[in-house]
Amino acid sequence: MALPHAILVSLSEQSGSGYELASRFDRSIGHFWSATHQQIYRTLRTMEDDGWVHVTPVTQQGRPDKKVYTVAESGRAELARWIAEPLTGDGSAATDSRTRDLAVKLRGAVYGDVSALHQQIVALRAERAALLDVYRGYEKRQFPEPGALRGAALHQHLVLRGGIRAEESSLDWLDEVLAALEGDQ
Amino acid sequence: MALPHAILVSLSEQSGSGYELASRFDRSIGHFWSATHQQIYRTLRTMEDDGWVHVTPVTQQGRPDKKVYTVAESGRAELARWIAEPLTGDGSAATDSRTRDLAVKLRGAVYGDVSALHQQIVALRAERAALLDVYRGYEKRQFPEPGALRGAALHQHLVLRGGIRAEESSLDWLDEVLAALEGDQ
DNA sequence: GAGTCCATGTAAACAGTTACATGATTGA
DNA sequence: TCAATCATGTAACTGTTTACATGGACTC
Numbered sequence: 100m101a102l103p104h105a106i107l108v109s110l111s112e113q114s115g116s117g118y119e120l121a122s123r124f125d126r127s128i129g130h131f132w133s134a135t136h137q138q139i140y141r142t143l144r145t146m147e148d149d150g151w152v153h154v155t156p157v158t159q160q161g162r163p164d165k166k167v168y169t170v171a172e173s174g175r176a177e178l179a180r181w182i183a184e185p186l187t188g189d190g191s192a193a194t195d196s197r198t199r200d201l202a203v204k205l206r207g208a209v210y211g212d213v214s215a216l217h218q219q220i221v222a223l224r225a226e227r228a229a230l231l232d233v234y235r236g237y238e239k240r241q242f243p244e245p246g247a248l249r250g251a252a253l254h255q256h257l258v259l260r261g262g263i264r265a266e267e268s269s270l271d272w273l274d275e276v277l278a279a280l281e282g283d284q
Numbered sequence: 285m286a287l288p289h290a291i292l293v294s295l296s297e298q299s300g301s302g303y304e305l306a307s308r309f310d311r312s313i314g315h316f317w318s319a320t321h322q323q324i325y326r327t328l329r330t331m332e333d334d335g336w337v338h339v340t341p342v343t344q345q346g347r348p349d350k351k352v353y354t355v356a357e358s359g360r361a362e363l364a365r366w367i368a369e370p371l372t373g374d375g376s377a378a379t380d381s382r383t384r385d386l387a388v389k390l391r392g393a394v395y396g397d398v399s400a401l402h403q404q405i406v407a408l409r410a411e412r413a414a415l416l417d418v419y420r421g422y423e424k425r426q427f428p429e430p431g432a433l434r435g436a437a438l439h440q441h442l443v444l445r446g447g448i449r450a451e452e453s454s455l456d457w458l459d460e461v462l463a464a465l466e467g468d469q
Numbered sequence: 470g471a472g473t474c475c476a477t478g479t480a481a482a483c484a485g486t487t488a489c490a491t492g493a494t495t496g497a
Numbered sequence: 498t499c500a501a502t503c504a505t506g507t508a509a510c511t512g513t514t515t516a517c518a519t520g521g522a523c524t525c
Contacts, residue, residue, distance in 0.1 A: 117477075130444070163475060163476040251297075258312075
């Protein structure tokens with residue numbers, strides 16, 4: 100997983116407390132990932148133990164005290180290492196940890212190696228395109244006449260259509276990302 | 285979650301062993317959901333305890349023995365109940381248990397109330413459309429001139445673009461599903 | 470007076486992944 | 498001979514969600 104790395108990206112942009120991180124998550128990468136405050140608090144503690152972040156307790160008047168977290172040197176190094184590392188996880192669209200990880204890496208790309216990231220996107224694009232071909236093959240074989248479908252067969256086809264649409268959309272996005280990165284050199 | 289219900293749908297179409305279910309999962313709703321054999325074996329045992337499925341041990345020659353599972357009466361009732369029940373889970377696109385659940389329900393729609401399912405799709409469509417509006421609002425405010433973006437701002441915009449595309453694709457699919465269901469009465 | 474925001478936490482349950490184990494059959 | 502397929506399982510771990518708890522400040 101990449102929750103610690105997602106936190107590193109967010110803290111790199113702006114130091115903050117666990118509470119702030121939880122609300123920021125909803126606004127920034129919320130479309131790919133949401134994390135509850137419990138997850139974030141627990142993760143922050145292990146990150147502190149690993150030396151990836153520093154903590155500064157801040158006393159406030161009129162509000163509860165808070166702990167402001169800042170990225171440590173080893174956290175910066177870890178983030179850069181992770182961004183350059185190939186995407187892991189299996190290729191099935193189901194859990195889709197890779198797209199999620201990619202979104203996090205992209206958001207933190209300025210803290211890592213953009214060209215290494217570019218390569219990962221090209222690789223992911225190829226895998227996604229292959230999967231889309233598989234789904235389209237299923238469609239051709241199992242539903243040669245989509246207009247005539249009724250009942251259970253219709254429903255099955257619709258589910259497959261969802262898979263195809265999701266892959267197409269994913270591919271389109273990856274192409275947009277690649278084009279934008281290439282135009283930004 | 286809905287793993288037991290996904291298994292009920294699959295077993296309703298065709299009785300089978302845990303092993304068979306695991307491989308079927310990849311082919312049918314694999315684009316939305318993949319489950320490992322360990323998950324399936326564990327779930328099947330609790331489903332048996334709950335009386336949702338019956339087991340028949342089958343001895344084979346030249347291969348390991350297997351346990352063939354069949355949907356019990358109470359399993360059929362539970363599946364119908366669950367299909368009619370409104371979609372649960374939060375609306376964030378991140379974990380997206382609702383789209384996953386909807387795909388399972390759609391695949392098993394002939395074992396439940398199709399019109400109740402139709403209503404759920406309409407409701408989900410409305411929520412997704414609202415979320416898309418939120419994302420488009422972010423885009424307008426934070427990135428009024430997308431062509432001029434470079435570096436970190438460009439990357440942030442690309443991540444948002446992914447969220448927007450995913451929602452658009454999801455909406456398009458829901459519309460396709462609604463149109464198909466309405467044409468199938 | 471009720472509800473939301475800020476801020477952190479414990480505890481428990483549930484979901485999902487990875488590793489290990491067994492063992493015969495079939496095909497390259 | 499090596500790998501894959503069939504078939505089920507234990508165990509440990511990681512990840513995620515939900516419930517409960519506290520308590521002041523602010524807004525309706």
